[in-house]
Amino acid sequence: MTNSDARPSYGIWALTLAAIAGLGIAIYADVDTDNGIHGTYGLWLVIASSALMVLAALALTIWPRMTRGLRGLLIVLILLDIAGTGFAAYMLEASWLVGAMAAALLFWIVHMVADPTPGPRHVAEPVRA
């Protein structure tokens, strides 16, 4: 069986980039000692949640053999992660991170609407004599 749709998955790639950007912003915020949130539990929380988002998005991007169930679970978890990280960033008044999460949400929608539906990766048929 082969992948039913050969179109590129721009949405998930963009989502991955947005998640990476969010992680970078959160890490930078922890380095910047003048922002009022550096070194706080709240910031460490969004660093962790952003990192998990990056891992989940990468998994969706580079692991096409994933089962439909696991893929669906990751997509839902990413949405929850975006919402949670975005809300936490709002409470931290970290506007750049809020922006990154807004972008991630947009790309998540793009992924759901426009990305091709991945199927199980094609498997070699046994050769019969």
Added chain:
Amino acid sequence: MRKIALSTLALGLLAGSALAQNADAPAAPAAQQPPLATAPATPAPTPPQPAPVVGSMHYSGWYTFNGDLENTKFSRAAQITPDNVTRLVKAWEVHTGDMSDGTGKVPVSDWSATPLFVNDTVYVSTPFYRVFAIAPDTGKVKWIYDTHAVLKATTQPDLKTRGVAYWQSAIPESGKACQKIVYVGTMDAKLHAVDADSGKPCQGFAKDGVLDVNQWNTTNAKWPLSLLQPPTVYKDTLFIGWAGRDWTDSADPPGRVFAVDAQTGKLKWTFDALPEDQNHQTGTSNVWASMSIDQQHGILYLPVSSPSPNFYGGNRKEALPLATSITALNADTGKIIWHRQIVHHDVWDYDTNSPPVLVDIDKDGKKIPALVQSDKMGIFFVLNRLTGEPVYPIEERKVPQTDVAGEVTSPTQPYSDALEPTVLDRIPGISRLADAASFGACSRELKNLRYEGRYTPPSVKGSLAYPSTAGGVEWGGGAVDPEKEIYVVNSSAVAQIYRLIPRAEYETITRNGTPDGYYAQAGSPYGFYLHNFVNWLGMPCWDPPYGTLSAYDLKTGKLLWRKPFGQVQKWGFYMPESWGSVTIGAPLVTKSGLIFIGGSMDARVRAVDLKSGKVLWKAQVMAPAVANPATYTYKGRQYVVFVAGGNAILKPQVGDQIVAYALPQGG
């Protein structure tokens, strides 16, 4: 007086830090034939000027803890305006290195030092009791003086300082040192005098430049007199108050103010707020906050704190008319001119915690020499400062009575609502959020407490105190524009629980050490437990706002505006602005119509429009800027300086930053 360590508070939404309460010490700063630094709006440094006089005040430099001796915290500087304040940039900053989060051997630091600008220099002391002299335009450190004080929390739970005082000779002798002196006190009662130009000790002051104020601590000397508040300097005299502990014992050192010679440290006179025959059963009623002075009439105003022990008065039933009072003294002799008690038989620790603001008020066609006294209750008393008589009515209001055996509370308390109090007469309501998060624990706890509004006395059952010893208005007090006659003040609204604990039970609880929030009140039949009214997450159980900023028209008493001020921050998360924040440290007001203030839990400093109360500018600093800010003009450029050092009452964040803001150079 006093200072206490409470429990959490702070309002950190989910907070939980330990609160410390406050109390402190002594007297205040300076002017003599002072200096006053530079000129108002634009000018360059000027030579020493005669002392500013009420009615023709200079309002130019920042030569005392409160900007001037009248405690106006007002500056004529007008280069920074509501129209251009958004363009402020950081002009310079200094990190002193003197901070401690309390995790090591050094106690946590609490930095509330107002930067002085005088003698073309910015002077600041640190919580490690070092003095920094800083160039006002570049931030370059000119010199550092180290008192080598022992960094131990002898009377307070943390290391703290409110800054330095400054004196200058009226007739300076050229080439001679110590014609200008900076003074800094330590927690162990040493007052150091340092040459303002060189940073060297003034050998002619007391013993090698150090006055041991504890030499006069001769009655109930259970602890040293901590000099955390800088002396008040007037003419050639230093007025020295002190801080201590008034919650561990009944009979404490009695409140005494010392007047000493500014050059020699020689004692001129003393003032006692308590009758000598009461020393065996009470003490304190000291002056731990700053003082103000009517220079025209030579009157010294003392904010006298509550007597010990703080929360039980059964040992001190006699009238103590100067306790928790405003007391006016002849500055030359120390003799009482008038006094007015603002809390009778204080069992709430409602110390008079800031000096009155002196301002002339146009009222009913007359110019009245007035003062405005703020307090922990959020009530304002406006008095004729020459006579102590009310300018706005004061009534004696009936209040709830004690049910504690051995205690006798006052049937009435002074009350004035001509200036709308900043704290409501009753707690605004239970926070639904906090109540839900605690599955109704907030509501249940309130039902189990005694609460009958203001002045509900402490009880064995447990009483809700709102306002509480945490304020109301703290030691910074308010600020005033004496020309517009507008008074500005920040205030907190904190509910706490007061519980008296019979002695035997207290001994059992503390057998293996004293848990946080417990106070012995030894010598009385009750120990005491004090904690914030918060749920298990540390969320305040009462409705916001927790802190406000208000402006009043003193000509009419009308409230011009009141806005929630600052933001609660917990774990980095900012709570809604409508909640406001508990604040520590006062505002300043400029002629151009701006209010500058730090003070909030979110470690931001702000500029607020005097007309509307709108926040026009804010900047992040290293830790809550709990010190009074200062402003000055030097070489044509106006600077606003904040000290960001933190205070455990707000949250466990400390800093060592002195930061100045100004408009960009060249426009």
